[in-house]
Amino acid sequence: MSSERPDAPARGDARAEGADGARTSRTATGRLVRMVRRLLSVTEGPDGPDGIVEAAPPVALREIFRRFWPYTRGGRRWLLVILAFVVLGPVVDAAEIWLFKIVIDDMLVPRNLHLFLPVALAYLGFTFLAGILDFTDEVTSTWVSERFLLALRSDLFRHVEGLSLGFFERRRLGDVLSRVTGDVDAVETFLLSGIVDAIAHVIRLGVFLGVLFFLRWDLTVLALVIAPMFWFTARRFSRRVKAASRERRRRSGSISAITEEALGNIALVQAYNRQRWEHGRFERENLGRFRAAMASARIGALYGTVVDLIELAGALLVMGLGTWELTRGRLTLGGLMVFLTLLSRLYSPIRGLSGLSNTFYSASAAGERIIELLDQRPQVVQAPAPRVLGRTRGGIEFDEVSFRYPGTTQQALTGLSFTVAPGETLALVGPSGAGKSTAAKLLLRFYDPDHGTIRLDGNDLRDLRLDDLRDNVAMLLQETLVFHGTVRDNIAYGRPDASDEEIVAAAHAADAHAFISRLPEGYETVVGQRGRLLSGGQRQRLAIARAMIRDAPVLILDEPTTGLDAESGRHILQPLRLLMAGRTTILISHNLLTVRDATRIVLLERGRITGRGTHEQLLTHSASYARLYRLHGTGEAPTVEAVP
Numbered sequence: 001m002s003s004e005r006p007d008a009p010a011r012g013d014a015r016a017e018g019a020d021g022a023r024t025s026r027t028a029t030g031r032l033v034r035m036v037r038r039l040l041s042v043t044e045g046p047d048g049p050d051g052i053v054e055a056a057p058p059v060a061l062r063e064i065f066r067r068f069w070p071y072t073r074g075g076r077r078w079l080l081v082i083l084a085f086v087v088l089g090p091v092v093d094a095a096e097i098w099l100f101k102i103v104i105d106d107m108l109v110p111r112n113l114h115l116f117l118p119v120a121l122a123y124l125g126f127t128f129l130a131g132i133l134d135f136t137d138e139v140t141s142t143w144v145s146e147r148f149l150l151a152l153r154s155d156l157f158r159h160v161e162g163l164s165l166g167f168f169e170r171r172r173l174g175d176v177l178s179r180v181t182g183d184v185d186a187v188e189t190f191l192l193s194g195i196v197d198a199i200a201h202v203i204r205l206g207v208f209l210g211v212l213f214f215l216r217w218d219l220t221v222l223a224l225v226i227a228p229m230f231w232f233t234a235r236r237f238s239r240r241v242k243a244a245s246r247e248r249r250r251r252s253g254s255i256s257a258i259t260e261e262a263l264g265n266i267a268l269v270q271a272y273n274r275q276r277w278e279h280g281r282f283e284r285e286n287l288g289r290f291r292a293a294m295a296s297a298r299i300g301a302l303y304g305t306v307v308d309l310i311e312l313a314g315a316l317l318v319m320g321l322g323t324w325e326l327t328r329g330r331l332t333l334g335g336l337m338v339f340l341t342l343l344s345r346l347y348s349p350i351r352g353l354s355g356l357s358n359t360f361y362s363a364s365a366a367g368e369r370i371i372e373l374l375d376q377r378p379q380v381v382q383a384p385a386p387r388v389l390g391r392t393r394g395g396i397e398f399d400e401v402s403f404r405y406p407g408t409t410q411q412a413l414t415g416l417s418f419t420v421a422p423g424e425t426l427a428l429v430g431p432s433g434a435g436k437s438t439a440a441k442l443l444l445r446f447y448d449p450d451h452g453t454i455r456l457d458g459n460d461l462r463d464l465r466l467d468d469l470r471d472n473v474a475m476l477l478q479e480t481l482v483f484h485g486t487v488r489d490n491i492a493y494g495r496p497d498a499s500d501e502e503i504v505a506a507a508h509a510a511d512a513h514a515f516i517s518r519l520p521e522g523y524e525t526v527v528g529q530r531g532r533l534l535s536g537g538q539r540q541r542l543a544i545a546r547a548m549i550r551d552a553p554v555l556i557l558d559e560p561t562t563g564l565d566a567e568s569g570r571h572i573l574q575p576l577r578l579l580m581a582g583r584t585t586i587l588i589s590h591n592l593l594t595v596r597d598a599t600r601i602v603l604l605e606r607g608r609i610t611g612r613g614t615h616e617q618l619l620t621h622s623a624s625y626a627r628l629y630r631l632h633g634t635g636e637a638p639t640v641e642a643v644p
Contacts, residue, residue: 055250056372061360064367067374068191071152075144079196082144085137086200090207092133096126098211101338141196145188153184156370164379165446166406174257179369182252186366194360201349208349215338225317229310233303244296248365251289258282315340379406380445382466389468392457394553394584396420396443401452403442412438413607416452422553425585427595429628430604436588438607440556443586444473456554474552474583476560480539482531487516488523490531490542494550502549510545510575512538537572544575555585601625 072079099122107115157180212220262278319340401416413435420426428436441447442454445461454461461469474494482490491503498506503523507513515538519525531539540560547555560576577597580587589595596615603611603618603625611622618625 055247056365056368059364059368059371061364064187064364064371065191067371068152068187068367071148071155072144072192074151075147078140078144082137082140082196083199085133085140086196087203088133089130089137089200090204092126092130093204094207094211096123096130097338097341099123099126100341104337141193145192148188148192149184152187152370153180156180156184156373159374159376162378163376165441166379167376170407172257174259175254176373178252178256179373183366183369186363187370190360190363190367194363197352201352204349233306233310240295240299244292244299247292248289248296250369251285251292254285255282255289258285380448380466383463386465386468387459387463389456389459389464389472392472392553393422394420394472395422395455395457396426396554396584396586397453397455397458398439399453399455401439401442401449401454403438403447403449403451405438405447411607413442413449416604416607416609418602418609418612420584420586422584423582424599425580425587425597427587427589427598427601428604429589429595429601429625431628433606434604435607436604437558439604440475440558440586440588443554443556444475445469472552473554473556474547474550475556475558476540476543476547477558480531480536480543482527482534482539482542484526484529486521486524486526487519487542490527491523491545491549494546494548498549503545506545506548509548509578510541511572512541512545512575515541540572541575544572544579548579553583555580555583556588557585558588560587560589 099119102115103119106112107119160176160180209220258278258281262282397419398416401413402411403413404411416435416439418426428439430436438447442449443461445466448462456464456469456472483493488500488503491506492498494506495502504513507516507523516523516525525533527533527542531542534542557576557580560572587595587598595601598615601611601613601615601618602609603622605624611618611625613621619629
């Protein structure tokens with residue numbers, strides 16, 4: 001025991017040195033791991049995870065496949081044709097590679113040139129056949145994928161158009177546009193191109209494995225030893241690929257949203273010198289997408305490097321054993337060269353199959369965004385067996401209607417009750433935010449009331465077909481909406497089957513024909529985006545002509561003179577009176593000068609009726625109405641008592 005004591009400190013020092021070395025090794029390994037993690041990390045932009053557009057909820061790959069597979073219905077039979085090309089392609093490749101063995105073993109090594117012509121002709125034939133296969137495969141694959149995109153994008157647009165107005169009031173239009181365009185393309189990669197590529201990789205793998213086993217089964221088994229490493233590597237990278245792809249798709253939606261918003265309101269942006277601020281918002285989201293794209297690129301580059309190393313390791317193993325077999329005469333030079341060539345082709349589908357998971361995860365991020373959009377349901381739904389309604393007389397009744405906008409706590413309307421007889425004009429007046437436009441939205445069933453009933457000719461609106469209801473209503477919106485197109489197209493938007501004579505007659509009635517005739521191309525003049533080549537009064541008269549030609553029994557006028565100067569406002573009063581004649585009209589305004597001719601007037605304040613009657617009755621009995629009239633009639637402010 002005593003003899004061992006002097007050695008103890010030495011062993012302790014050795015243990016200490018070993019521990020220090022282990023710690024050093026662990027520290028170096030830790031630094032390497034941290035470096036790799038930084039390379040693989042998905043860095044969020046300065047807005048954090050919230051940003052302009054929220055990320056879509058995650059969806060399993062199986063569910064994404066189930067949701068989108070029905071859209072392949074029109075091109076499924078052509079998938080069999082594509083698969084035939086997929087089978088023939090590797091067979092032609094393998095035959096070309098086998099010719100290489102003949103060239104080396106039967107021509108170059110023995111220096112026999114008699115086989116040159118047949119080998120050259122065989123090469124030419126295989127190349128010609130491969131060209132035909134590639135051309136036909138490319139055209140057929142493009143047709144199938146474009147048919148898929150056509151069906152999905154059309155269905156998605158139809159679905160979005162059918163969503164209730166509340167959806168568009170809550171969501172950014174640019175993000176919706178990004179999903180309808182770019183995200184749909186990515187889904188095609190997931191469902192068609194990716195699946196076909198997977199099948200192609202499997203077939204190529206089978207063909208090349210068969211030829212390799214035919215050449216040398218032992219070398220083939222050795223080459224397959226490293227195959228599981230491809231799968232393991234892809235599995236390690238796939239989660240980070242999906243995270244980076246989600247962030248990139250979300251940022252793309254944010255960029256589209258900001259672009260649409262800023263350029264759509266460019267006059268306001270420039271008038272208030274907000275270009276730098278809008279550019280800052282755009283730059284932040286653009287930077288966020290850049291960071292997500294760089295994270296995705298780092299992941300892809302690192303994945304490619306790792307896979308190259310795995311492939312090189314397998315090739316070196318085979319090359320070493322093959323060279324040893326060559327020196328012993330058990331393998332020809334041509335056989336070894338062909339084997340190594342086929343081996344590179346074998347690793348390609350193995351590598352492709354392992355990398356497809358990354359492709360699927362990347363494309364599934366777009367699928368999640370589309371599924372979220374498809375899962376949106378309209379707040380207003382049609383009854384299962386709706387009542388068919390022809391042209392109505394126009395009687396309207398609001399019966400104890402209460403409503404609160406989704407996501408808000410304040411009631412927009414409370415206990416609203418009134419009736420409008422056919423052909424009568426009812427004016428809804430009151431200060432801004434009183435609930436006037438909300439009543440119009442409920443009448444068109446953009447929303448349904450939380451309580452109470454709205455009736456048209458005694459029919460509950462919820463029992464009617466939406467198309468029938470809206471066919472019986474014409475509306476002049478507070479914001480005069482004009483489409484990019486000709487004057488004729490904008491007027492005929494109210495009734496697409498209208499004749500040229502009816503369009504001109506509607507323009508005459510709306511006092512629009514005179515200014516239309518002065519335009520460069522008359523009724524064929526293109527008015528520009530949102531009608532910006534026209535004045536506000538001209539746009540309003542086009543909207544009146546559009547409502548005229550619709551000839552609906554119910555008319556809603558929502559602040560028809562908003563944004564017009566006094567002269568323009570006076571010019572459209574006569575066309576408005578012509579439009580209102582014989583129609584049930586609800587006139588919405590906070591300017592009491594435009595409602596004096598109404599049959600009855602309802603005064604709204606904070607969503608409640610605080611007065612009703614004729615103009616003279618309300619002037620006499622409603623202090624609130626009198627105060628509003630003084631403000632808009634004489635420009636005088638109401639008298640306010642001083643607070644002691």
